[in-house]
Amino acid sequence: MDRIRSAALVVNTQSRTGQDQFEQACAAMSGLPFDVAPNPVDDPAKLQETMKRVMAEKPDLLILGGGDGTISSLIDHLVGTDTILGVLPLGTANSFARTLGIPLEIEGAVDVLRTGTPRRIDLGMVDDDYFANCAAIGISPQIASTVPHKLKRWFGRAGYLGWATLQFARFRPFELIVGEGADAKRMPATEVRISNGRFHGGVELVEEAQLDSGEIIVQVVSRNGRRGLIRNWGASVLGLESRRDDTVTFHARELRIATNPPLPISIDGEVLAETPITARIAAGVIRVMAPPQPERASQKAQP
Template identity: 65%
Template structure:
C-alpha cells in the first residue's frame, strides 16, 4: 500500500453543522504527521470541481466529509487515481461508514485515518455509474424524485415526513425482473436493495453484503401488499428474526434488472437512474482508510 505523506480534505459544508464540523476536523487533523490541504465547500455544485483540483495535486489521501450521497457522488472521481479514501461521516444515515466500521464522530473517524490501515474495497455500479454503498428501488426513490424543492428547509423534518406519508399512500408494489430471456425471474416486490455494503438507511438490512466480497447483492422484499415493507423495516430496525421472512437475494458480478412499471433508482439517496439497468461490482477498485481487522 502507498505510504501517506500528503492529504487533501474536502467537506460538504453547506449546513451549519458542516461548517462547524469542518473546523473541528481541521483541529483534529493538526495531529496528523503530514500536511492536509483543507477545503470547505458551501455550494454542493462546486464539490466535484474542488475534488478534481485536489486530485490534480496528487495527494496520497483524499478525505471526504459528508453524507452517503456526497461520498457516493464523488467516489467516481477517485477511480484510476493512486489515492486512498478517508471518510468523515457527516450525514444522517452514514451507511457507508457503518458498513466499514468507521466511528460516526469526527475524533473517532480521524483516529481511523491516523492509524493508517488501508483496505481495498469494491464499488457498486449501476450501468457506468460507481457508487459506494446501496442503490434502491421502491418507496425511497419515489419520495426523493417527487419531494418539492426546499420542502424540508421550509417546513422542517415534519414537512418531509408528511410528504413521505403521502407518497406511501400512493405507493404500489411492483414486479422485479432479474436476468433476461427465458431464464429471467419475475417477482412481486415492495422494495429492492442493490447492495455493496450491509447498511441501508442507517440500518443493517443486507447482512450478506460486504464491501470486499467481489459480488453485488440484490435483495428483494417480496409482497403483494405494501404493509410487507413496513414489517421488513421494523423487523430490520429491531434485529428481529422475521426480517429474513419473505426476502429473496441474488448475487453475482453482474445482474440485469428491470421492473414493471419502469421505476427510478436512488443511489445512496440520490435519484440518478431508471430501470432497466445492469447492476455490477467493481472489485477491489479503491483503497479506503478503515479500522484494523
C-alpha cells in the first residue's frame, strides 16, 4: 500500500447521518497510523470552497464523508492529482461504497482506510461533469428533484422509497434516442441508467458495470411501460434472472443520448443536467482506497 503521511477528512454534516456520526468517525479514525485533519461542513454551499482549500495542501489521502451526491459533486477535485480518495458512506443509498465493496458502518469503512489498497478506477462523465457511480433518466430524477431533504434525514431509505412510490404514480414513459444520424437507436423507455458502477439507489441493477472497465454502460428499461419497470426493480432486489427481460444494454466509451421530450438527469442522486447529453468514460483518472478485489470469474477459470 502507498505510504499515507497526510490525510484530510471532509464531511457533509447536512447529509442524513453526517451530523450525528461525525464525532463517531473522528473517534474511529484516532486509531489510524496517520493523522487525519477534520473538516466538517455544515453548509453545503461551502463544500466546494472547503475542498479547494484542503486539496491545496496536497494530502496523500482525502476522505469524503457523505452520500453519493456529496462524493460525486466533489470528486472532480481529485482528477489529475496524486491524492487517494477515501470513502466514508454517510448517505441513504451509498451506492458508490457498495460498488467498491466498502462496509457501510463507520468502523468497517475506517478499517478499509487502515488495511485497504489504492485502486485506480474510472469515472463516468455527463458532458464535462465527472460522476462516481450512476446517472439516470426517468423516475429517479423526478424523485430526486422533489423529495423533501428532511424526509431522507428523518426516515432514511424507507422514507425515500415511500416518496418514490408516490412519484411513480405520476410518471409517464418517454422516447429514448441513443446515437446520432442514421445509426441512432430509438425505443420507448421508462428508465435509463448511465452506469460506471453496479448499484443504483442501493440496489444492484447494472451488473455488467465495472469501475475499471474503460467503458460506460447504458442500461435501458424499455419494455412493458411502468409494469416493466416495477418488474425490473423487483427482480433486481430479489436477484432473479428475469431482471434482464425488460432491458436493453449499450457498451461504449462514448454515447450521445437524447429523449423526446427533453428530460432532467440525476447524477448520483442530484439533478444536474438535461437531455440531450454525451455520456462517456474517463478511464483510470483517480485512485480510491478499497478492500482487496475478489478474483473475477474469468481469472478463476482453469484452461
